[in-house]
Amino acid sequence: MFAYIVRRVAYAIPILIGVNLLTFYLFFVVNSPDDMARLHLGVKRVTPESIEKWKAERGYDKPLLYNAAVSGPPRLTNTIFFEKTVKLFGFDFGHSDDGRDISHDIQQRMTPSLAIAIPILLVGLLINITFAMLMAFFRGTYVDVSGVVLCVILMSISAMFYIIGGQVLLGKLLRLMPISGYDTGLDAIKFLVLPVVIGAISGIGAGSRMYRSFFLEEANKDFVRTARAKGLNESLVLFRHVLKNAMIPIVTGVVVVLPTLFMGSLLLESFFAIPGLGSYTIDAINRQDFAIVRAMVFLGSVLYILGLILVDIAYTMVDPRVRLS
Amino acid sequence: MNMPVILWTDALVFLLVAVVLAFALYTRRQPHLRAPWRHVLGSRLASASSVVLLAYVVIGLLDSLHYRVALENASDSTEVHYAVEVLSALDYLLGPLRTRTEKTYSAPFATHLYTRETVRQADGSQIREYPRLAWGGRHLNDPEADFSHDILVRTATAGLQAVLLCGLILVLLGVWLARRSQRTVGRAIGNILAQRTRTPLLIIWMTLCVLVLLFFLALNLATAYHVFGTDKVGQDVFYQTLKSIRTGLVIGTLTTLVMLPFAILMGILAGYARGWIDDLIQYLYTTLNSIPGVLLIAAAILMLQVYVTNHPENFETALERADIRLLFLCIILGITSWTGLCRLLRGESLKLRESEYIKAAVSLGVSHFKVISKHILPNVMHIVVITVVLDFSGLVLAEAVLSYVGVGVDPTMNSWGNMINSARLEMAREPVVWWSLLSAFLFMFTLVLAANLFSDAVRDAFDPRLRQR
Numbered sequence A: 001m002f003a004y005i006v007r008r009v010a011y012a013i014p015i016l017i018g019v020n021l022l023t024f025y026l027f028f029v030v031n032s033p034d035d036m037a038r039l040h041l042g043v044k045r046v047t048p049e050s051i052e053k054w055k056a057e058r059g060y061d062k063p064l065l066y067n068a069a070v071s072g073p074p075r076l077t078n079t080i081f082f083e084k085t086v087k088l089f090g091f092d093f094g095h096s097d098d099g100r101d102i103s104h105d106i107q108q109r110m111t112p113s114l115a116i117a118i119p120i121l122l123v124g125l126l127i128n129i130t131f132a133m134l135m136a137f138f139r140g141t142y143v144d145v146s147g148v149v150l151c152v153i154l155m156s157i158s159a160m161f162y163i164i165g166g167q168v169l170l171g172k173l174l175r176l177m178p179i180s181g182y183d184t185g186l187d188a189i190k191f192l193v194l195p196v197v198i199g200a201i202s203g204i205g206a207g208s209r210m211y212r213s214f215f216l217e218e219a220n221k222d223f224v225r226t227a228r229a230k231g232l233n234e235s236l237v238l239f240r241h242v243l244k245n246a247m248i249p250i251v252t253g254v255v256v257v258l259p260t261l262f263m264g265s266l267l268l269e270s271f272f273a274i275p276g277l278g279s280y281t282i283d284a285i286n287r288q289d290f291a292i293v294r295a296m297v298f299l300g301s302v303l304y305i306l307g308l309i310l311v312d313i314a315y316t317m318v319d320p321r322v323r324l325s
Numbered sequence B: 001m002n003m004p005v006i007l008w009t010d011a012l013v014f015l016l017v018a019v020v021l022a023f024a025l026y027t028r029r030q031p032h033l034r035a036p037w038r039h040v041l042g043s044r045l046a047s048a049s050s051v052v053l054l055a056y057v058v059i060g061l062l063d064s065l066h067y068r069v070a071l072e073n074a075s076d077s078t079e080v081h082y083a084v085e086v087l088s089a090l091d092y093l094l095g096p097l098r099t100r101t102e103k104t105y106s107a108p109f110a111t112h113l114y115t116r117e118t119v120r121q122a123d124g125s126q127i128r129e130y131p132r133l134a135w136g137g138r139h140l141n142d143p144e145a146d147f148s149h150d151i152l153v154r155t156a157t158a159g160l161q162a163v164l165l166c167g168l169i170l171v172l173l174g175v176w177l178a179r180r181s182q183r184t185v186g187r188a189i190g191n192i193l194a195q196r197t198r199t200p201l202l203i204i205w206m207t208l209c210v211l212v213l214l215f216f217l218a219l220n221l222a223t224a225y226h227v228f229g230t231d232k233v234g235q236d237v238f239y240q241t242l243k244s245i246r247t248g249l250v251i252g253t254l255t256t257l258v259m260l261p262f263a264i265l266m267g268i269l270a271g272y273a274r275g276w277i278d279d280l281i282q283y284l285y286t287t288l289n290s291i292p293g294v295l296l297i298a299a300a301i302l303m304l305q306v307y308v309t310n311h312p313e314n315f316e317t318a319l320e321r322a323d324i325r326l327l328f329l330c331i332i333l334g335i336t337s338w339t340g341l342c343r344l345l346r347g348e349s350l351k352l353r354e355s356e357y358i359k360a361a362v363s364l365g366v367s368h369f370k371v372i373s374k375h376i377l378p379n380v381m382h383i384v385v386i387t388v389v390l391d392f393s394g395l396v397l398a399e400a401v402l403s404y405v406g407v408g409v410d411p412t413m414n415s416w417g418n419m420i421n422s423a424r425l426e427m428a429r430e431p432v433v434w435w436s437l438l439s440a441f442l443f444m445f446t447l448v449l450a451a452n453l454f455s456d457a458v459r460d461a462f463d464p465r466l467r468q469r
Helices: A002-029 A033-041 A048-058 A080-090 A102-137 A142-155 A159-173 A185-219 A222-229 A234-257 A259-263 A266-271 A277-287 A290-318 B008-029 B031-042 B044-062 B089-093 B095-099 B143-181 B185-193 B201-222 B237-273 B275-290 B293-310 B318-353 B356-363 B368-405 B416-428 B435-462 B464-468
Strands: B003-005 B066-070 B082-088 B117-120 B126-129
Touching: A002 A080, A002 A290, A002 B275, A002 B293, A033 A048, A033 B293, A080 A290, A102 A142, A102 A185, A102 A234, A102 A259, A102 A266, A102 A277, A102 A290, A142 A185, A142 B435, A159 A185, A159 A266, A159 B368, A159 B416, A159 B435, A185 A234, A185 A266, A222 A234, A234 A259, A234 A290, A259 A277, A259 A290, A266 A277, A266 B368, A277 A290, A277 B293, A290 B275, A290 B293, B008 B031, B008 B044, B008 B237, B008 B318, B031 B044, B031 B435, B044 B089, B044 B201, B044 B237, B044 B435, B082 B089, B082 B318, B089 B095, B089 B237, B095 B237, B143 B185, B143 B201, B185 B201, B237 B275, B237 B318, B237 B368, B237 B416, B237 B435, B275 B318, B293 B318, B293 B368, B318 B368, B356 B368, B368 B416, B368 B435, B416 B435
Parallel strands: none
Antiparallel strands: B003 B066, B066 B082, B117 B126
């Protein structure tokens, strides 16, 4: 088990190197730092001096891969590639293009992100499993059919409509909760209710339908038929046999997204003005802050790979038949 | 003479149409391929939604025929100048909608502006009032008295026209069915109405009726009013939503077209060749997959923006600039979304590789290329079809989110994402401007719902696992 995890972590390294090479290529080779400077300073009134100044302030004035101007190891380290890309492996994200410390920002913004992502995940799971069980229990009847139709309808509505609709209906017309904003400590709760409700509702369509198919898949298996043949009543079969086995794909599906919860939700956070990592990313994209985007790409891929490793471990825990080798 | 303009996405759209037509013709002659499609069309929901989808496609295709109007020549020189604006066949048909702009916001079916303005009276005094619209309800002498009567007359006219056309369609369907099954037209129509046809023609006809009614309603009402109101700069919102259809369709379809060759080639190759090729391809898609999709798209779009700002000379018109961004968005969305299909195809080819008929083919000395093209490819096609159809609605929805994040289509391009994005601020206004959001919602929801229902039927028909149950 331990050896397996070590191997998986080792396997993650070439992938992270690939991610970094790709972002390095996109940000520094396809477009030179000169282009970035010109975009930031505006196209019209750009003097070569101001471009040089902009680059020097942010450390983009070094050579890309090999610095011939100095001697010794700095030949390789005093370069953009080393400064901006290799250092990411030590989780040293450096400074954003407007001079803020990215690592500090990320640490600060993680909590609000988790404060809405975790409740959404839990509430969503609860609703989806209940709804899916209901449909599976009444499978083939009009309850099931109308449930599936409702799911397809809910799936067909863009997340943006849920958010705007929820804000207008619950926040503006009914005045049940503040439309957007955030506060520290326990005061944050009243700001979190609306995004959590909307986040959970917008996931019902796709989630419940998927879980329903998991349940139905198990419900058609032989051991379930045996259980029924033994004379167990339907609800016992459903909770004891079907639910337990259908939890395997559900749990693994949840585990794989667990690490990415840190990244926050792009839409919800920016619509509700929650200072999490999702809104951080969107702001960076809108301000065209390449340093933050690069840091978030790296962080995102680390968390994704972490999710893949976790899901393998989770498999062995929820399903004793699976052995890692 | 007008100058036809073929944008990059136009060319690809028509290529796609050609591919689909070729595929359809090929399918017609292969009974084993025809059967699942029959099954799809046999489902009531799927056949109704395919009619809706077809209507969207027609609008989208009309909007893909672009041209630039030749300007009136003032001097005697023979050189022809063209307008900077690129129009489409749809713009031509919707001419009045496009040109009839108001000053600013006006509600659906309004005859007056949504905001008060200071108007100077004839005697020099000034009053604050809601001024009449320049176009909406212009033909009414006294809006308060005539409005409801006018709407009633126009709706009734539309209803009458729709009834006539629907009747005609029913008769034509009957004639077509009668010629195929050698019955009388009356019997054929009776069969349709009693749902005794293999394809649910009654459902198809009813969906058509709804569409025809909507068409005539639009024809009668939208020419005299702004049926979905006007936006901040006074442009007709109905026109904007109709124009947005093309953007949505292009994103939903071209993305798949772009990624398909890669996904098929890589997936089959990885599964068939195994060894280091498999490792390499797996590495490639795990790497691409591990980058958060939105961020990769953002990075690529930022790069494109830098390129476009630094090379303005390559793009003659604003639409061309917007178009290259749309194309680029499709490509980058394709790059982020091919991995799922690739993994599925790899798994399937790994399985097929061990099957007896492929082992037989290999031992008989058939070349690898032939094995892949003759034996593996046809046997994984159902996965490709299912994925393509399933991905469509997700991509249409993704466009809206990306536009909101600021890395979607060009802000000047008509798209549902841009409409929702601007509606976000309008919803915060007092009083609320809700019609942009409503019309984007209606059109997008209809398209995505139809696509979802259709793709469900396709999956049920093509997935052998599901069919056994």
